Amino acid sequence: MVKAVVGANWGDEGKGKITDMLAKDADIIVRFQGGANAGHTIVNHYGKFALHTLPSGVFYEHTTSVIGNGVALNIPVLFEEIRSITEQQVPAPKLLVSDRAQIVMPYHILFDQYEEERLGKASFGSTKSGIAPFYSDKYAKVGYQVSELFDDDVLKEKVKRTCEMKNVLLEHLYHKPLLDPDELLETLHGYRDIIAPYVCDVSAYLWNAWKSGKTILLEGQLGTLKDPDHGIYPMVTSSSTLASYGAIGAGLPPYAIEKVITVCKAYSSAVGAGDFVSEIFGEEADELRRRGGDGGEFGATTGRPRRMGWFDCVASKYGCRLQGTTDVAFTVLDVLGYLDEIPVCVGYEIDGEVTTEFPVTAKLHKAKPVLKTLPGWKCDIRGIRRYEDLPKNCRNYIEFVEKEIGFPITMVSNGPGREDIIYR
Numbered sequence: 372m373v374k375a376v377v378g379a380n381w382g383d384e385g386k387g388k389i390t391d392m393l394a395k396d397a398d399i400i401v402r403f404q405g406g407a408n409a410g411h412t413i414v415n416h417y418g419k420f421a422l423h424t425l426p427s428g429v430f431y432e433h434t435t436s437v438i439g440n441g442v443a444l445n446i447p448v449l450f451e452e453i454r455s456i457t458e459q460q461v462p463a464p465k466l467l468v469s470d471r472a473q474i475v476m477p478y479h480i481l482f483d484q485y486e487e488e489r490l491g492k493a494s495f496g497s498t499k500s501g502i503a504p505f506y507s508d509k510y511a512k513v514g515y516q517v518s519e520l521f522d523d524d525v526l527k528e529k530v531k532r533t534c535e536m537k538n539v540l541l542e543h544l545y546h547k548p549l550l551d552p553d554e555l556l557e558t559l560h561g562y563r564d565i566i567a568p569y570v571c572d573v574s575a576y577l578w579n580a581w582k583s584g585k586t587i588l589l590e591g592q593l594g595t596l597k598d599p600d601h602g603i604y605p606m607v608t609s610s611s612t613l614a615s616y617g618a619i620g621a622g623l624p625p626y627a628i629e630k631v632i633t634v635c636k637a638y639s640s641a642v643g644a645g646d647f648v649s650e651i652f653g654e655e656a657d658e659l660r661r662r663g664g665d666g667g668e669f670g671a672t673t674g675r676p677r678r679m680g681w682f683d684c685v686a687s688k689y690g691c692r693l694q695g696t697t698d699v700a701f702t703v704l705d706v707l708g709y710l711d712e713i714p715v716c717v718g719y720e721i722d723g724e725v726t727t728e729f730p731v732t733a734k735l736h737k738a739k740p741v742l743k744t745l746p747g748w749k750c751d752i753r754g755i756r757r758y759e760d761l762p763k764n765c766r767n768y769i770e771f772v773e774k775e776i777g778f779p780i781t782m783v784s785n786g787p788g789r790e791d792i793i794y795r
């Protein structure tokens with residue numbers, strides 16, 4: 372059985388917590404896209420962790436963690452992360468890294484910084500983790516697969532060619548220091564030695580695991596609206612954030628994915644630039660940001676304050692549809708307990724017409740939110756385990772959202788811990 376855990380919106384929906392929770396009954400957890408540019412925050416009995424590359428299943432001894440071919444693999448970041456969790460007494464994870472995963476090179480990170488600098492005000496708000504230059508190179512067919520680290524003659528020649536090509540841009544476009552092929556080769560030798568014990572033919576491994584009835588979780592990063600095809604292009608990430616890409620980024624058949632658990636937060640937040648229709652500002656936003664998530668809505672990787680907004684039914688309906696949702700996990704509902712009334716965005720007004728279909732980017736910036744206000748429940752719902760025990764206004768909120776988005780909310784998360792979950 373293969374299940375995907377993915378985000379409906381801009382990311383930071385709480386996928387890490389839901390994956391960590393579902394990992395209890397899983398055998399294998401796979402990262403299939405993205406890199407160390409975003410993070411999941413996980414709270415469990417070992418402590419609080421920000422993971423960027425490791426799958427959220429690493430805290431269980433019975434699971435195997437897999438880095439799929441679709442991931443942008445930053446080897447030093449991965450190993451720093453392993454070091455930091457083992458330092459906090461978490462047992463060393465069983466880790467497999469696809470021999471087809473490609474490597475984030477030190478120059479990808481530099482190019483990301485240089486390009487944002489060059490763009491100035493028109494920049495994308497990149498986390499400068501090298502993700503866009505990495506995927507550009509992957510699709511320009513000049514990237515490095517993990518397996519290439521193990522053939523020194525080929526590697527040496529390729530490094531030489533890479534430096535020639537990159538140095539043209541460094542010299543003439545960015546006016547920055549040039550790459551030295553010997554230094555780059557040495558770095559790659561270091562990467563090879565670190566990664567060697569984990570390298571695996573991941574698609575064969577997963578095929579066999581799937582055939583023998585193992586439970587596999589595919590863990591997505593970010594959310595639908597950051598997908599390069601279906602998101603708010605160009606303010607998107609550079610790899611597909613959709614469950615269907617899970618098949619590609621892990622190397623599994625598309626029909627193997629039986630469940631798509633789409634994580635949807637009870638209010639909105641976004642990082643980086645781009646249109647955000649239900650965004651709020653000022654004191655109203657500050658208060659939600661301060662109370663949000665577990666200790667405030669600030670980026671797990673960057674510490675940046677997140678942009679805040681009310682729940683957006685238009686974006687979430689679209690987000691769930693593109694994911695192919697079978698189940699919605701509705702998260703961080705406990706945070707809204709302080710509000711007398713809760714506005715929800717139920718439509719977009721574009722050129723005087725109201726729509727509930729999420730528009731293309733060219734129209735999105737004209738959209739104004741159509742808000743409906745629901746009554747708040749004014750109490751702390753943490754600790755509640757049965758749906759019937761939630762306050763009536765709280766159930767109304769959930770049921771209203773469910774009706775608007777048109778996908779079943781089967782899990783409600785009312786706290787950051789593994790046990791803070793209500794199944795319906």
Ligand code: GDP
Binds near residue numbers: 386387705784
């Ligand atoms: P992800 O990238 O989708 O995993 O999301 P993040 O980890 O960036 O953000 C989710 C934040 O909310 C983390 O700090 C979680 O610990 C926290 N969180 C997850 N679910 C809940 C919940 O139901 N209630 C509260 N209060 N916090 C939650």
